[in-house]
Amino acid sequence: MNKKKKIFVMGGDGFCGWPTSLHLSQEGHDITIIDNLSRRNIDNELEAASLTPIQPMGTRLATWKELSGQSIGFHNIDIAEEYERLLQVIMEEKPDAIIHFAEQRAAPYSMKSPKNKRYTVNNNINATHNILCAIVESGLDIHLVHLGTMGVYGYGTAGMKIPEGYLDIEVTSESGERIEQQILYPTNPGSIYHMTKSQDQLLFQYYNKNDNVRITDLHQGIVWGTNTKETKLDERLVNRFDYDGDYGTVLNRFLMQAAVGYPITVHGTGGQTRAFIHIQDTVRCIQLAIEHPPKRDERVMIFNQMTETHRVNNLAKLVSELTGGEIAYVDNPRKEAAENDLHVKNDLFLSKGLDPITLEEGLLREVTDIAKKYAHRADHTKIPATSTWTKDQQPGIPTAQ
Ligand code: NAD
Ligand code: USQ
Numbered sequence: 001m002n003k004k005k006k007i008f009v010m011g012g013d014g015f016c017g018w019p020t021s022l023h024l025s026q027e028g029h030d031i032t033i034i035d036n037l038s039r040r041n042i043d044n045e046l047e048a049a050s051l052t053p054i055q056p057m058g059t060r061l062a063t064w065k066e067l068s069g070q071s072i073g074f075h076n077i078d079i080a081e082e083y084e085r086l087l088q089v090i091m092e093e094k095p096d097a098i099i100h101f102a103e104q105r106a107a108p109y110s111m112k113s114p115k116n117k118r119y120t121v122n123n124n125i126n127a128t129h130n131i132l133c134a135i136v137e138s139g140l141d142i143h144l145v146h147l148g149t150m151g152v153y154g155y156g157t158a159g160m161k162i163p164e165g166y167l168d169i170e171v172t173s174e175s176g177e178r179i180e181q182q183i184l185y186p187t188n189p190g191s192i193y194h195m196t197k198s199q200d201q202l203l204f205q206y207y208n209k210n211d212n213v214r215i216t217d218l219h220q221g222i223v224w225g226t227n228t229k230e231t232k233l234d235e236r237l238v239n240r241f242d243y244d245g246d247y248g249t250v251l252n253r254f255l256m257q258a259a260v261g262y263p264i265t266v267h268g269t270g271g272q273t274r275a276f277i278h279i280q281d282t283v284r285c286i287q288l289a290i291e292h293p294p295k296r297d298e299r300v301m302i303f304n305q306m307t308e309t310h311r312v313n314n315l316a317k318l319v320s321e322l323t324g325g326e327i328a329y330v331d332n333p334r335k336e337a338a339e340n341d342l343h344v345k346n347d348l349f350l351s352k353g354l355d356p357i358t359l360e361e362g363l364l365r366e367v368t369d370i371a372k373k374y375a376h377r378a379d380h381t382k383i384p385a386t387s388t389w390t391k392d393q394q395p396g397i398p399t400a401q
Contacts, residue, residue: 005290006030006093010079010131011101012072013057014039015240016147016223016282020099022230022237023283024290025070032073032093033057034086035102038123039240042109048244048382051256051374052226055236063236080126087134090142097143097290098135102127107151107191108333108387109246117192124196125203132207143214143293145286146204149197150221150275150306154188155340162344165219165302190336191389204300212296216289220282221275221306221344224251225362226370228280239279241370243378245385245396251276251315253383255363258325259371260378263398265385268332270313271339275306278357288352303348307356315359322364328398335389 007024011017012033025031037057043049055063061072073093077085079102090098103124104110110120128146135142153162166182173179184205187198200217207213231239242248243256254264277285285305294301316327332338385396 004028004030005096006032007290008032008034008090008093008095008098009101010034010098010127011103012074013037014101014105015242016279017099017101018060019228019231019239019279020101020283020286021072022064023228023287025064025072026068026230027287029290032075032095034075034077034079034089036076036078038078038104042247046244046246046382048247048379049377050240051243051377052238052241052370053235053374053377054238054240059236063234067233067237079130080123083130083134086130087137090134090138090140094140095142097145097293098131099286099290100128100131100144100146103196105193106247107193108385110191110193110196111389112246112387120192121196124193125199128200128203132203132213135213136207136211141214141296143216143290145216145289146200146218148200148217148219149194150219150304150344151190151194152187152198152201152219153185154190155273155337155342157341157343159341160343162304162342164304164345164348165217165300190334208300214294214296214298216294216301216303218285218289218303218305221277221304221309222249222251223277223279223282224249224359225279225357225366226252228283241374244382246387248383250274250312251319254316254319254325255367256371256375256378257383258319258323259367260375260380261325262380262383263326263328264316264320265328265330265383265396265398266313266316267330267334267385267396268338269329270316271311272336273309273311273340273342275304275309275342275344276359277306277308278362281307281354281356284354285349288349288354292352304344304346305349306344306346307354308359309342309344310359318359318363319367323367330396330398331394333385333388333393333396335393
């Protein structure tokens with residue numbers, strides 16, 4: 001194993017953060033979770049809950065201690081609002097690395113109302129900026145690993161493979177000389193949430209240039225699946241499974257809809273192509289990112305954290321073939337192209353040893369082990385995607401419902 005590290009996991013109570021905390025603890029690292037439990041509060045606000053029965057933080061941590069003998073620390077801090085507490089805990093515990101998951105991550109939730117737009121911008125940009133500012137103020141050489149999104153690239157690439165963060169360009173100087181350069185790939189976000197991730201990239205570029213902060217930005221695709229090796233050890237460690245119209249992501253929604261006998265809700269024609277990754281591969285990629293930090297004078301390291309691309313309509317057909325579920329083509333509540341192609345480079349993680357889990361091998365297991373097992377907990381009224389991108393759009397509700 002690599003050297004044992006002290007690692008802060010910001011947002012360690014969430015869907016990606018919890019299994020990552022357990023995995024890194026299992027690997028022997030010293031983990032402290034920082035989370036303000038805002039995601040659980042949003043569940044209360046939306047009156048929607050995880051399909052899986054997630055336990056309170058205290059039970060989660062006590063169970064992990066009982067099973068593994070490892071302690072995981074926890075601080076309830078709002079990192080967007082409580083800068084001084086954040087700085088203090090960094091100064092006291094001196095982490096080698098900080099993994100930053102702590103943002104409002106749902107595009108539909110971010111588009112719901114002016115209040116939601118403003119909350120998402122304030123929360124996400126302040127959270128990221130406060131971490132960067134505190135790292136510099138602490139004087140410690142902390143490696144920051146951020147969970148970004150494939151969505152910062154936009155999805156129309158005219159057949160070109162999306163590179164890992166930087167685009168090769170050629171410009172013509174005043175004197176007519178052709179000069180090659182690499183620039184940050186131009187962003188083209190499709191929601192307020194995705195826009196905050198685009199802003200994050202500028203904050204990283206600036207703090208890296210000005211203060212030499214070592215940063216890895218993981219441009220992650222849509223995460224599917226629920227459990228990992230560690231969360232499977234005991235039902236009290238189960239990971240969250242969002243299926244509601246705001247937080248449920250497309251493939252997990254389709255799996256759950258098929259399992260509970262709700263029509264599979266394809267937005268528009270389902271012509272959108274997206275990048276995907278299984279949650280087990282997410283935690284593995286983060287481990288690899290922690291084990292391969294950039295050097296002090298290196299630019300922001302950007303990885304495309306995805307393993308497969310799929311068209312939404314093809315996913316719906318695949319799930320329908322596996323389960324017999326019926327497909328409903330509903331109004332698209334989002335403002336997005338009816339169709340797009342997507343080709344993505346992910347050579348960096350593959351070269352570091354990632355051996356991806358494919359949809360083919362994991363899909364059916366997910367339907368039976370999770371979606372069917374917890375189908376009785378589903379509230380069908382929370383399934384439709386009711387948040388629209390503009391006032392004149394319609395929610396994505398199947399006609400028979
Ligand atoms: P999540 O909502 O399940 O988890 C985020 C966690 O951060 C929650 O526990 C929440 O309480 C916490 N948090 C939010 N704001 C905070 C604040 N101000 N202070 C302290 N804690 C705060 O989301 P997730 O699905 O685990 O996503 C984690 C990260 O990965 C996000 O940044 C998201 O953009 C990125 N990502 C997720 C996916 C996906 O499919 N889930 C895909 C690509 C990228
Ligand atoms: N879609 C449907 N039917 C549904 C739900 C979604 O057809 O019932 C479609 C959407 O219209 C969209 C696509 O599926 O075209 C993906 O939607 P999504 O909700 O699964 O994904 P998205 O909004 O992009 O957001 C999710 C995570 C976010 C992360 C992002 C990665 O919530 O945190 O950043 O995936 S990516 O998409 O690569 O940018």
